[in-house]
Amino acid sequence: MRTLNLGILAHVDAGKTSLTERLLYTAGVIDHLGRVDSGDTQTDTLALERQRGITIKTAVTSFVTGSGDRARVINLIDTPGHPDFIAEVERVLDILDCVILVISAVEGVQAQTRVLTRALRRVGVPTLILVNKIDRAGARTDELLAEIEARLRVAVVPLSRVEEAGSRRARTIAYASTDPIFHDSLVERLSRGDDQLLDDFVADRHLSAGRLGASLVSQTIRCQVCPVIFGSAITGAGMDQLMAVIADILPATEPVTDADPSGVVFKIDRGTRGEKIAYVRSFGGRIAERDMVTLLGSDDRTTQQKVSRITVFDRAGEPTGGPLEAGRIGKLWGLAEARIGDQIGTGARHRLDHYFTAPTLETVVSPVDDADRGPLRVALDQLAEQDPLINVRQDDAHGELSVCLYGEVQKEVIGATLLTDFGIDATFSESSTICVERPVGVGTAVEFMRDAANPFLATVGLRVEPEAGGSGITFDLEKSVHGTMPVAFFTAVEETVYETCRQALHGWQLIDARITLTHTGYAPRQSHAHQGFSKSMSSTGADFRDLTPLVVMAALRSAATEVLxxxxxxxxxxxxxxxxxxxxxxxxxxxxxxxxxxxxxxxxxxxxxxxxxxxxxxxxxxxxxxxxxxxxxxxxxxxxVVGRPPERRRTDRNPLDRSEYLLRATRGKGARI
The missing domain is CATH 3.30.70.240 (Alpha-Beta Plaits)
Structure with missing residues (x-):
C-alpha cells in the first residue's frame, strides 16, 4: 500500500491541530472532534500543550483513505507553529512527501508563514495551501489569494470559492471542470509552467479535465504551483474537497521492499521507564523486531543496534509489533545510541539538513536546590536528546549550565518540563544574545614536531579563509598532506578543528570559514630496545587533538575575525x-x-x-x-557588531592562553624523548 507522509505547517493559531482533528474525523478514525481549548485533541497530548493551547512537540497520527489499488496510508505530522519551536519543524521537513500549509483567512500571511515557505522552497516539498477559518468575521478570499502570491512568491491555483465568508454559514463551492471561466483560468495559470499545455489549448481552444488534471498534478509535484482549498477545520466546510485533493493530487510513496533497510531518526522521546524511543521514517527495505540495524551519525560515527520493539502508526493508533515497511513511520525501542538525524543503513543518504537559523538567545539554568545540580545536568542532557539545538553548555570554572533558546516561551516550557517531568525547580538568568564570528581575511599557522615550543609529537599546519554566507565550516586537505600518516590522525585533526571552532577568538561559534590542513607530521610507532610500544617516542591521537586548538587559534589570529x-x-x-x-x-x-x-x-x-x-x-x-x-x-x-565586540566566557582549556593551555594539556603525561 502506498504511503503519504503529510506535514501540517502554519503560523501559530492558524488551525493546524484543529485541521488534523477534522481530517481524522472525516476519515472515520475518531468519532468525536477534540478541541485545542478543551485539551482533548489526538496530537496535543503533553500536559503543557493542553495548558497553553499550542503545539510544542511534533506529533504523528494516521488514517487510510481509498480502497483497492487507490488505497493509501496517510501519516499526518502535526508541527508547532510558534517560532520558539521551529526546530521541531526543521526535523521533519526531510521526511515529508507533501505539506499542507495552513493560512488563516483573517490574519493572512504572517511571519512564520513566510519563514516556512522559504524553507519549503529550499527542500522542494510539494505544497497544498488550505485557507482556514473562512467562518470567522473578517475572512478574506480573492484579496487573500493576491496577498499569498505577492508575499510568498508562489503560483496559486484556487480549486474552490467561498460563499457567505465571515459567517458560520460559510461554505465552499468546488470549481467544476465544465465551468468555462474556471477552465480558462486554469489553463492560464498552468500554461506558465507547461508550454505544451498552451500549444494544445491554442490548437483546440478546450482541454479535457484529464489533461488539465494531469498538468496540475505534475506541476504540484515539481513545486511549480500550489493548489489552494478554502475551508474551516471547525465547521468542516471544504474538508471533503481537501480529502479528495489529498487522495488524487498529492504524491504518495511507492514502497521499496526489495532493498536494504534505510531510514532516518527524526525524533527522540523517552518512555515511562526512561527508555529511549526513536521515531523513524523508513525509506526502503523492512525493519523487524530483533533486527540488527546500522546507525550512521552526522559525525560519521557508526554503531550496531538491536531493535527490541516496534510500533507503526496506523489509523490513529499504534499496534504492537511491526515490521516497519518502506515509506512508513514507526517508533523503535532498543536504539540506545540513536540521535536525531541518524541514518539507518549505509546506503542512500537520508540525513536531516538544517533549513532554519540556530537559536539566537542563551540563558544560564540554575537549580533552586543545590543538591539538584547533578540531576539538572542529566535532565538537560535528556532534553537535548529531544532538541539538540538547545546545546547544553557546561562552564566548569564557574559551575554554570546554559542552554540556547529561540525565545522566552521556550524558556518557560523548559522550566515547566524540568519541574513536571524531573521534579527539578530551576531558575533562569535573563536571556542574552548569541553572536557568531567569521574570519575577515586569510590566516595560516603551523606547529612543527620537535620544535622547542611544541611538546607534542605531531606537526599540524592550517589555513583559515572566509567563505560565502551560510556555508558553515568546511574542512579540506591540501594535496601535499596526503601520505603515510595513519587515517586516525587525520580524523583527530578534523574532529578537533570542528570542536575548537565552537569558541573562536571572542568565544563565539565560527561560521562561514574554510579550514585547510596544510602540514602534517608524526613519529611512527617506536619502542626502547626489547620493550613494548612507547608513547614517549611515538605519536598518538592525543598529540594531534592537543596541538590542533593552538594552531586553529593562531591561524584565526592571523586572519582576524569579526563578531556578528x-x-x-x-x-x-x-x-x-x-x-x-x-x-x-x-x-x-x-x-x-x-x-x-x-x-x-x-x-x-x-x-x-x-x-x-x-x-x-x-x-x-x-x-x-x-x-x-x-x-x-x-x-x-x-x-x-559596531564598536567593541562582545566576549563570551570560554568553557574550554583556552588555547588563546598558550602557557596555561600547555600546563593543562601536558599535566601528568611526563616528558617526551
Missing part, C-alpha cells in the same frame, strides 16, 4: 493614531524602521531589530497600543 549579532525583521501593525508613540519605543530598543504604510486606520511598519530586544518590545507593545498592536519578528540575518 543576530537581527530580526519585524512587522508591526497598530492603529494609525498611535504611530507617533511607537517611534521613541522602537529607538529605545535599537530598532530601525522603514517608512510606514497606512491602510485606513491601520499602519503597517517593517524594519530591523536586534534579537536581544525583541522580547522587551513584545512586553511593551500591549500597553502601548491598548492591546491592538500585532508584532511579527522572525530572524533575518547576522550583521557586524
Amino acid at each position: 549579532e543576530p537581527v530580526h525583521r519585524f512587522r508591526l501593525e497598530l492603529p494609525a493614531a498611535l504611530l507617533d508613540r511607537i517611534y521613541p519605543v522602537l529607538a529605545a530598543h535599537g530598532a530601525i524602521p522603514q517608512p510606514p504604510v497606512t491602510d485606513g486606520t491601520v499602519v503597517v511598519m517593517e524594519g530591523d531589530i536586534p534579537a536581544g530586544e525583541v522580547h522587551g518590545l513584545e512586553q511593551e507593545l500591549p500597553s502601548l497600543t491598548r492591546g491592538e498592536g500585532v508584532l511579527d519578528s522572525p530572524f533575518d540575518r547576522y550583521r557586524p
Whole structure:
C-alpha cells in the first residue's frame, strides 16, 4: 500500500491541530472532534500543550483513505507553529512527501508563514495551501489569494470559492471542470509552467479535465504551483474537497521492499521507564523486531543496534509489533545510541539538513536546590536528546549550565518540563544574545614536531579563509598532506578543528570559514630496545587533538575575525493614531524602521531589530497600543557588531592562553624523548 507522509505547517493559531482533528474525523478514525481549548485533541497530548493551547512537540497520527489499488496510508505530522519551536519543524521537513500549509483567512500571511515557505522552497516539498477559518468575521478570499502570491512568491491555483465568508454559514463551492471561466483560468495559470499545455489549448481552444488534471498534478509535484482549498477545520466546510485533493493530487510513496533497510531518526522521546524511543521514517527495505540495524551519525560515527520493539502508526493508533515497511513511520525501542538525524543503513543518504537559523538567545539554568545540580545536568542532557539545538553548555570554572533558546516561551516550557517531568525547580538568568564570528581575511599557522615550543609529537599546519554566507565550516586537505600518516590522525585533526571552532577568538561559534590542513607530521610507532610500544617516542591521537586548538587559534589570529549579532525583521501593525508613540519605543530598543504604510486606520511598519530586544518590545507593545498592536519578528540575518565586540566566557582549556593551555594539556603525561 502506498504511503503519504503529510506535514501540517502554519503560523501559530492558524488551525493546524484543529485541521488534523477534522481530517481524522472525516476519515472515520475518531468519532468525536477534540478541541485545542478543551485539551482533548489526538496530537496535543503533553500536559503543557493542553495548558497553553499550542503545539510544542511534533506529533504523528494516521488514517487510510481509498480502497483497492487507490488505497493509501496517510501519516499526518502535526508541527508547532510558534517560532520558539521551529526546530521541531526543521526535523521533519526531510521526511515529508507533501505539506499542507495552513493560512488563516483573517490574519493572512504572517511571519512564520513566510519563514516556512522559504524553507519549503529550499527542500522542494510539494505544497497544498488550505485557507482556514473562512467562518470567522473578517475572512478574506480573492484579496487573500493576491496577498499569498505577492508575499510568498508562489503560483496559486484556487480549486474552490467561498460563499457567505465571515459567517458560520460559510461554505465552499468546488470549481467544476465544465465551468468555462474556471477552465480558462486554469489553463492560464498552468500554461506558465507547461508550454505544451498552451500549444494544445491554442490548437483546440478546450482541454479535457484529464489533461488539465494531469498538468496540475505534475506541476504540484515539481513545486511549480500550489493548489489552494478554502475551508474551516471547525465547521468542516471544504474538508471533503481537501480529502479528495489529498487522495488524487498529492504524491504518495511507492514502497521499496526489495532493498536494504534505510531510514532516518527524526525524533527522540523517552518512555515511562526512561527508555529511549526513536521515531523513524523508513525509506526502503523492512525493519523487524530483533533486527540488527546500522546507525550512521552526522559525525560519521557508526554503531550496531538491536531493535527490541516496534510500533507503526496506523489509523490513529499504534499496534504492537511491526515490521516497519518502506515509506512508513514507526517508533523503535532498543536504539540506545540513536540521535536525531541518524541514518539507518549505509546506503542512500537520508540525513536531516538544517533549513532554519540556530537559536539566537542563551540563558544560564540554575537549580533552586543545590543538591539538584547533578540531576539538572542529566535532565538537560535528556532534553537535548529531544532538541539538540538547545546545546547544553557546561562552564566548569564557574559551575554554570546554559542552554540556547529561540525565545522566552521556550524558556518557560523548559522550566515547566524540568519541574513536571524531573521534579527539578530551576531558575533562569535573563536571556542574552548569541553572536557568531567569521574570519575577515586569510590566516595560516603551523606547529612543527620537535620544535622547542611544541611538546607534542605531531606537526599540524592550517589555513583559515572566509567563505560565502551560510556555508558553515568546511574542512579540506591540501594535496601535499596526503601520505603515510595513519587515517586516525587525520580524523583527530578534523574532529578537533570542528570542536575548537565552537569558541573562536571572542568565544563565539565560527561560521562561514574554510579550514585547510596544510602540514602534517608524526613519529611512527617506536619502542626502547626489547620493550613494548612507547608513547614517549611515538605519536598518538592525543598529540594531534592537543596541538590542533593552538594552531586553529593562531591561524584565526592571523586572519582576524569579526563578531556578528543576530537581527530580526519585524512587522508591526497598530492603529494609525498611535504611530507617533511607537517611534521613541522602537529607538529605545535599537530598532530601525522603514517608512510606514497606512491602510485606513491601520499602519503597517517593517524594519530591523536586534534579537536581544525583541522580547522587551513584545512586553511593551500591549500597553502601548491598548492591546491592538500585532508584532511579527522572525530572524533575518547576522550583521557586524559596531564598536567593541562582545566576549563570551570560554568553557574550554583556552588555547588563546598558550602557557596555561600547555600546563593543562601536558599535566601528568611526563616528558617526551
